[in-house]
Amino acid sequence: KSLLQLGIKVPSFAFEEVYQEILSVWCGNFWGRSQSYSILNPFIDSLSTDKIRLILKMFKENDRVKEELYNRKPKEEAINLLKSFEERLTLEAHKEELKETIKFVKEI
Numbered sequence: 001k002s003l004l005q006l007g008i009k010v011p012s013f014a015f016e017e018v019y020q021e022i023l024s025v026w027c028g029n030f031w032g033r034s035q036s037y038s039i040l041n042p043f044i045d046s047l048s049t050d051k052i053r054l055i056l057k058m059f060k061e062n063d064r065v066k067e068e069l070y071n072r073k074p075k076e077e078a079i080n081l082l083k084s085f086e087e088r089l090t091l092e093a094h095k096e097e098l099k100e101t102i103k104f105v106k107e108i
Contacts, residue, residue: 020064028068
């Protein structure tokens with residue numbers, strides 16, 4: 001809720017720190033799906049293509065994000081989130097990057 005009060009514009013220098021927590025909560029079980037989804041959805045919806053690509057990288061490289069993905073439910077939430085990015089990516093190279101990330105998450 002504190003994030004929502006500050007607004008959805010996250011400065012570049014804080015992007016990874018803020019979004020690793022958003023992704024951990026989104027995919028994990030900290031708040032439960034009902035409340036977290038409505039609060040965090042604007043942060044996900046506001047992502048530009050470049051920021052989506054940073055998110056893809058975080059699923060592969062960020063330990064805080066990856067630690068949630070060893071359980072079935074968080075992994076399913078992560079895959080659903082990643083799939084939701086497909087229609088927002090226009091370049092084939094970006095879509096391929098997305099497919100690789102989904103495959104990576106499925107194999108965790």
